[in-house]
Amino acid sequence: MRYLVGVGSYVAGDDAVGPRVVEHVTVNGLDRGFEAVDLSTDALSLVAYLSAETEAMLVVDAARLGLAPGDYLFFSPDEVETRKELSGLTTHEGDVLKVLEMARGAGYPIPPVAIMGIEPLEMESGIDLSGCLAERVPEYAAAAIERLAGL
Amino acid sequence: MSTTARIRVDHLTRVEGHGNIVVNVTDGVVEKCEWQVPEAPRFFESMVRGRHYSEVARITSRICGICSVGHTLASVKATEDALGIEVSAQSWKLRELLKHAENFDSHVLHINILVAPDLLGAPSVFPLVATHADVVARALRLKRLAHEWGSLIGGRTTHPMSVVPGGMAAVPTVKELKGLREQLLAAVPDLEAAIATVAALAPVVPVFDRPTEYIALSNDEDYGLYDGDIQSVLPDGTRQRYPVADYKQVTNEFVVPQSTAKYTKHKLDSYAAGALARFNNNYDRLHPEAKKVAESLGMQPLCTNPYMNTVAQAVEIVSDVYESLALLDELIATGVELEPLVEPTRYGSGAGATEVPRGILFHEYEYDDAGMCVSGNCIIPTNQNHNNIQYDFEKLVPELVAQGKSEKEMELALEMLVRSYDPCISCSTHYVDVKFVR
Numbered sequence: 001m002r003y004l005v006g007v008g009s010y011v012a013g014d015d016a017v018g019p020r021v022v023e024h025v026t027v028n029g030l031d032r033g034f035e036a037v038d039l040s041t042d043a044l045s046l047v048a049y050l051s052a053e054t055e056a057m058l059v060v061d062a063a064r065l066g067l068a069p070g071d072y073l074f075f076s077p078d079e080v081e082t083r084k085e086l087s088g089l090t091t092h093e094g095d096v097l098k099v100l101e102m103a104r105g106a107g108y109p110i111p112p113v114a115i116m117g118i119e120p121l122e123m124e125s126g127i128d129l130s131g132c133l134a135e136r137v138p139e140y141a142a143a144a145i146e147r148l149a150g151l
Numbered sequence: 152m153s154t155t156a157r158i159r160v161d162h163l164t165r166v167e168g169h170g171n172i173v174v175n176v177t178d179g180v181v182e183k184c185e186w187q188v189p190e191a192p193r194f195f196e197s198m199v200r201g202r203h204y205s206e207v208a209r210i211t212s213r214i215c216g217i218c219s220v221g222h223t224l225a226s227v228k229a230t231e232d233a234l235g236i237e238v239s240a241q242s243w244k245l246r247e248l249l250k251h252a253e254n255f256d257s258h259v260l261h262i263n264i265l266v267a268p269d270l271l272g273a274p275s276v277f278p279l280v281a282t283h284a285d286v287v288a289r290a291l292r293l294k295r296l297a298h299e300w301g302s303l304i305g306g307r308t309t310h311p312m313s314v315v316p317g318g319m320a321a322v323p324t325v326k327e328l329k330g331l332r333e334q335l336l337a338a339v340p341d342l343e344a345a346i347a348t349v350a351a352l353a354p355v356v357p358v359f360d361r362p363t364e365y366i367a368l369s370n371d372e373d374y375g376l377y378d379g380d381i382q383s384v385l386p387d388g389t390r391q392r393y394p395v396a397d398y399k400q401v402t403n404e405f406v407v408p409q410s411t412a413k414y415t416k417h418k419l420d421s422y423a424a425g426a427l428a429r430f431n432n433n434y435d436r437l438h439p440e441a442k443k444v445a446e447s448l449g450m451q452p453l454c455t456n457p458y459m460n461t462v463a464q465a466v467e468i469v470s471d472v473y474e475s476l477a478l479l480d481e482l483i484a485t486g487v488e489l490e491p492l493v494e495p496t497r498y499g500s501g502a503g504a505t506e507v508p509r510g511i512l513f514h515e516y517e518y519d520d521a522g523m524c525v526s527g528n529c530i531i532p533t534n535q536n537h538n539n540i541q542y543d544f545e546k547l548v549p550e551l552v553a554q555g556k557s558e559k560e561m562e563l564a565l566e567m568l569v570r571s572y573d574p575c576i577s578c579s580t581h582y583v584d585v586k587f588v589r
Contacts (some may be wrong), residue, residue, distance in 0.1 A: 010310075013195065041216030042309040044260060047291045049210070098277075105280030106288040117423035125193040128177045 003049050004033035004148055007061045007096055012131050014069075014120030017140070018060040024141045026099075034148055046099045047108060055110040056151035059096050059143055062115025070132040072118040072140065074147055098143050112151040116144050155179075156558045171292050174544075186540045186569070188412040199494075199516070199527040204230050204316055204495075207516060207524055208256045212310045213574055214529065219310045221507030222514075222529075224377070229457070229514040230316045232501025233394075234522075236493045242318040247377045248478050249304040249311060250505065251471040252375060255310065256297030257508035258464040258471075259428070261573045262349065263290030266461045286348060289320045289341050293468075294378055295336050300475075303331055315461035317492030325483055330424060332479045335472055342472055346444055349465040353448055356462065357564060362455040363539055366401065367432040368506050373575040374433045376506045382432050383417060386453065390432070395504045398513045402530050407538075409448035414538040415530070421538035422427060424510025425461035425572065427454060441470035452468045453472060457543055460571045464508075466511035498522060509533055509575055533575040543568055 005027060006018030014023055039045050049057065082097040093137040097116065102108050118140060121130040128134070134135075156176040156554065171187040195214055208226035212219045219228070223245055224384045238246075252380075255298040263286060264276045270553025273279050280287050298308045303323050305372050313321045368375040369382035369392065377487045380392040393401055404413040416422065430445070434452040437445065445451070450459065501518035510532030547568065551561045 009216070011195070011198065011210075038307070038310065039216070040213065040219065040309045042219070044217075044264070044294065045298050045309060048295045102276060102280055103291065104286055105277070106291055109290075110293065127198055140431065 001049075001053055002055050002148055002151070003032055003037055003057045004031070004144055005037045005039055005046065005049065005057060005059045005060060007039050007041075007043055007046075009127060010020055011127050013123045013126050013128070014118075014130050015062045015123045016127075016129060017062050017118045017120065017133055017137075019098050019136055019138045020129060020134075021060045021144060022088070024137050027146070028141075030141060030145060034145075043096050043099050046096065047103050050103055050108045050110065052109050054109070056112045056114075056148060057150065058114050058116060058144055058148040060116045060118070060140065061096060062120040062123065063115070065117050065119055067119040069119050069121035069130065070136055072116055072143070074116050076114055114147055116147065156552070156561055160175070170569060172544075172562070172569065174548055174561065174565070176202065176548070178436055179552055181552065182547050183543050185409045186537060186544055188410040190411055190536055195529060196527045198522045198571040202524050203238070204234060204516075204518055204522045207527070208254070208314070208316070209310075211514065212528075212531065214531070216309055217257055218512070218575060220305060220308070220314075221250055221303075221505055221512050223251060223311050223314050223511045225503045225507075225514040225529075226516075227314050227316050227503065228378075228503025229501050229516050230503070230518075231493075232503055233499055233516050233518050234501070235317065235499075236317055237497035238318045238493060239490055241322070241485070241490060243377075244478050244482055245304055245319050245322060245487075246314060248482075249301060249314065249473055251379045251475045251478075252297050252301035252304065252308065254506075255468050255471040256294060256301065257573075258468045259290055259293045259297060261343070261508070262461055262468075263287065263345070265570050265573060266567075267348070267352070267564075269570065270355050274486065284392065289344060291346065293341055293345065294356055296334060299334065300331060303327055315492065316492055317494065322487050322489050327486055328479050328483050328487065332476060335479075336485070337477055338472070342469065346448075346465055346469065349462060350448055353462060356456070357458045357541040357545075357567065357575060358567075359458060359547055359550070360455045361457065361543055362453070363542070364417055364419045365428035365431040366417065366422045366424055366535070367429040367511055368504055370436075372436070374436050374438070374474070376474075378505065381504070381511065383422070384432050384453065386455065388453065395513070396502050398502055398504065398515070398530065402513070402535060404530065404534075408578065410537065412534050412537055413530075415535045415543075416538055421542045422535065423539045424535045425460055426467050426508070427460040428510060429506060430454065430466060432461040436508065437466070438470045438473045440473045441466050444469045454555050457539075458571045459567060467517045483487065495522065500526075501505060507532060509573060510535060531575060533572070536572050536574065540569060540572060540574075 006022035010016045022038045052082040116137040173185045175183040211222045301308030307312040368379035376396040386488035402415045502515040513530040515528040
């Protein structure tokens with residue numbers, strides 16, 4: 001199985017871009033040959049999709065990459081180091097890269113994984129994406145599907 | 152002996168956390184001791200205004216990715232109360248099954264990923280991957296089980312789709328329920344091993360007692376995870392119940408200068424919600440298998456050590472599995488069919504409550520005659536615990552000073568205390584922040 005996974009809070013402005021891409025894929029029936037998963041802010045549940053049967057995984061998430069808001073980049077976990085510091089006070093914080101690192105360490109099979117990082121404009125509380133991201137959601141979905149197929 | 156300490160664990164500047172620990176001690180005198188929660192308001196109550204009743208739980212579910220089942224259930228129950236809807240016994244049981252899945256999922260995560268490192272002397276879960284890979288791997292297996300368990304009943308575990316006002320929009324087949332039953336039975340060895348780990352670590356749980364008021368849902372039939380009246384138990388064992396509709400008279404929200412999050416209090420200066428509060432209120436109706444585990448872990452009500460909340464969670468994951476096996480047996484025996492959703496019989500206001508992993512959760516809505524939401528209110532358990540954490544700090548810090556603890560030891564003790572509550576304070580954003588290394 002191949003997975004297209006959206007991570008982020010649906011109600012935190014552009015942080016929702018991952019779940020919004022997944023929503024676009026499922027609502028329009030584009031999830032053919034793969035499963036589209038909205039993990040929202042439950043990043044640790046990524047482990048539920050890691051198994052010997054998992055052929056590939058593409059994670060779509062908002063990412064601070066220094067790009068123009070709305071632009072995106074694909075990269076693999078091996079190409080980056082996370083700069084995120086988790087407080088360690090709560091299970092409610094998340095970092096996809098740390099989850100993959102932990103799963104690898106615990107012996108989980110890690111399939112080919114790519115991350116589609118989309119530069120946010122703002123991540124304040126709110127249910128709408130910024131215009132510059134909202135208008136490009138179909139483009140993000142098409143690019144994500146194409147990348148997942150190539151993994 | 153340490154008589155002067157300056158502790159500031161400022162998680163606001165560490166990207167996602169929104170809880171600060173600030174302690175100043177000079178010459179043995181505690182000058183400042185605060186649990187601060189300076190998180191930005193998220194305005195969910197305004198997001199639901201003008202929305203149709205069928206949409207409201209979809210929105211409020213997004214309050215939290217870990218507790219999205221609980222928010223969905225509390226929201227739907229409040230809507231059903233407002234709309235005069237009573238769901239079928241089958242829907243009730245399926246929702247209970249889903250509630251257990253969420254509780255199990257969250258507790259497994261909290262015990263193994265957040266608290267175990269403290270008790271094993273590791274700074275976080277990542278060093279444990281090298282030293283205790285079996286513990287981490289088992290936790291991830293149980294987490295995965297919970298995810299599949301919730302997905303079967305809720306359509307998906309994170310932000311479930313099946314639970315809607317009037318019942319369940321989709322139901323599993325009997326064959327699928329039998330499959331889940333087999334999965335739960337197969338997980339019992341992992342469950343027992345997890346409990347054995349907790350038992351081995353229980354002796355190093357910090358000793359600290361502060362009797363407080365404990366508030367949880369309670370009923371006369373079961374442990375009250377999904378439904379019940381509000382019940383308070385005081386340190387002297389006095390119990391009192393209140394209807395959920397009166398939740399504002401129990402929570403009594405107020406503001407404090409040090410935090411943007413609202414605090415609560417009832418009969419005493421503060422009260423606790425969560426696994427320990429449920430254990431203290433509903434021990435008599437705990438599943439026998441869970442009671443056995445509680446006894447083996449040396450737990451009995453009233454337990455007044457907040458660090459033992461984690462041990463109460465371990466007791467609850469046993470309860471979750473065995474209660475769910477019983478529910479599955481009932482559903483398999485009766486069969487399961489897709490039922491028509493119960494239609495509204497009125498439009499007005501109503502309140503709903505359920506227990507989420509961190510404690511009692513309240514939602515309340517008012518709908519107009521077209522079924523559009525006019526107003527909403529939500530009181531999460533973490534906000535009900537902030538005041539209790541503050542009072543814990545105020546008792547604990549002088550004790551730590553008197554014990555001659557160093558700044559680092561005090562800081563760890565306070566962080567562990569906060570972790571024992573597993574506060575829901577970081578569900579705002581989950582973006583990636585990286586630097587390229589090649």
